[in-house]
Amino acid sequence: MKYVRYLQCSMCGKRVDSNHLWNRCRFCGKPLIVLYDLNRIRKAVTQKDIARRPPDIWRYRELLPVQDSDNILSLGEGFTPLLHAASLGHTLGFRRLYIKDEGQNPTGSFKARGLSVAISRARELGVKQVSIPSAGNAAAALSAYAALGGLKAFVYMPRDVPKVFVIECIAMGAQVQLIDGLITDCSQKASLDAYRFGRFDVSTLNEPYRIEGKKTMGFEIAEQMRWKLPDIIIYPTGGGTGLIGMWKAFEEMEKLGWIGPKRPRMVTVQAEGCAPIVKAFKEGKDFAEPWHEATTIADGLRVPSAIGDFLILQALRESHGTAVAVSDDEIMDAITLISRTQGVFVCPEGAATLAAFRRLRELDWIKDNETVVLFNTASGLKYVHLWAKELKAES
């Protein structure tokens, strides 16, 4: 599994040796991206080979950065079902609606993909202590893979984070710090402590490998749709790792000859109370301005400023996609609608994709015969605090 050629800055293009541990580009501070020797991979593995492998992200191992397969830390992440949401679609008068149900990942969210890869690779490069700022799901996933790999984990979450995440992290042996403020405040503290105490900080896009884990969602959608991509993918965007990752996966697959040049229109959905990418997209900007006083029930979308903003915006534009902001009320309605028609208890971020779908249908941006994939990025089980009112009404 030695197919990585080098790491390259997504902005200035400078290259660095992938056998060393890196955070961001040391020249311009932007994210580093992994580049592979795709010609060699094309000869080494075929789509048929992949089809015979176990159903997790490591079935695409030639396209992942871990060098020695003994170093893989896996809890069975990935290869989540791509559900044909026929019943939900019927309710909405739409046939080709799919839900990629990431709630079925270890630790209940798609953060498992990125952290399985990032922690495997960090440990391979000799890291012993890791830290992360998180709205909950990333902290839980980091805690799990750090526990599995025998690393010490330090997690920084906003004080108002749902208790389930705090408990999950503590149970798995992480050291938890609750911070007064938002995820951006947690980031500052995490990176300061990482510097002071010599820990490796695995914040979103602050190291090159979480994106590699998340790009497997792009491989899976292709494989699950028999190597044809859908017309539209609607993605709840916080830091944008998954969207940027899938966009990279499509390019890699095309270069490998696994898919043709056709791309899905990529749609970012954010919450009205924190929509920096939507604003920048509408204003035609290349970068997003930090959002002030971010509020939404969808914690994963409460990211006031994303360091990969320009990469998200590039993917949206190149794909002829768009960006939509939805309200918390629309999100709550959408949770109920998906749960009651499809039996999938989605997280608010996942529900936001349905709210965006409905908006885009009203605008006729999505046509009747198109194929649409919604991303449910986590399990609704982590968000029972949103149902306090309903609980009272029942008792």
Ligand SMILES: *Cc1c(COP(=O)(O)O)cnc(C)c1O
């Ligand atoms: C982290 C998270 C997101 C945002 O993911 P990005 O790839 O960083 O944009 C969305 N939903 C949930 C549930 C999350 O935990």
